[in-house]
Amino acid sequence: MNKYISFLLLISIFISCKSTDNTPLPIIGKKKMVDGKEVDHFIPDFSYTDQNGKTVTNKQLDDYVYVADFFYTFCPTICPTVMKQMLTIYDEFESNPKVKLVSFTLDPKRDTPEHLKQYAENLGVDHDKWLFLSGEKDATYDLAEEHFVVAYDDPDSPDGFNHSGKILLVDQNRHVRAFAEGTDPDDIPDFLDDIRKLLKEIETKAK
Amino acid sequence: MKLKLSSILLLFLVLSCNDHQYVQGEALYQAYCSSCHMADGTGLKNVYPSIIYSATLKSGNFNLPCAIRYGHQKREVQIGAAMEGYPKLSDVEISNITNFIYYDFLEQKPMSFTKIKKDLTACSAGK
Known part of the structure; x- marks a missing residue:
């Protein structure tokens, strides 16, 4: 009988260990063809203006893990609602210099850098930690698609366009590694774990 | 014994009713208000004001029924979406949202329907 119990205990330990396993986060998306070679999906080059009026390209983000939304x-x-979840993520990683947040506007006409700056101030967030980027609208639609976010002109929508509220995690090699539904607060705890996992992965690789 | 059982049942009924007095108000709040003011009424920082922490609402000097029907704009510089009104909601529906907010979020006494009707008349004159 005792043997039986210890066997059960062993199994339960084994199972519980498995849930905190060390398999790395996947690279999300279909592989791409670059110069005839198949490579993992990655975020293409982009160039935007942030709320400080500075140009931001992928290069500025190369040293960071970033959390993106549209x-x-x-x-x-x-x-x-999505912004509220982004704020939760911001609060969690505010003091971690490796993490940035990036919000791309789909409405550059009204969301000028000055307007975005005021918005960031009203949210009470740091302008260097959380970038609010505006650029060409069609390019942003395409970039959204590369982030697996659907955005399109929709005359039936209150403001003439529609989009899905995904929040994405992008690593230092421009790969999307995890996502959350920004409209569902229950999705966020797992997403926070994903960010921690990615940071750990990078830390281990650096050693 | 029978009496005891039915009184327990009654008590249970009263308790469960108290817990969810404004079912329609809550459903309407979630449908019309929660995307900006959030499901729990906490709002979004200084972009969309919180309801549960609102001193203005608590003071009682704010015509909430009118704001729901005709919208509300206070800022000189609009940062997020302006609060639009919902003119299609009936007096009873507005009363239920108002009382859900006062009772469940602000933990204040619900407003009488007469008072809400009076509030609504006050702003309809100016619109």
């Missing part, structure tokens, strides 16, 4: 400040539907 939004616009006048969005009356899902954006506020």
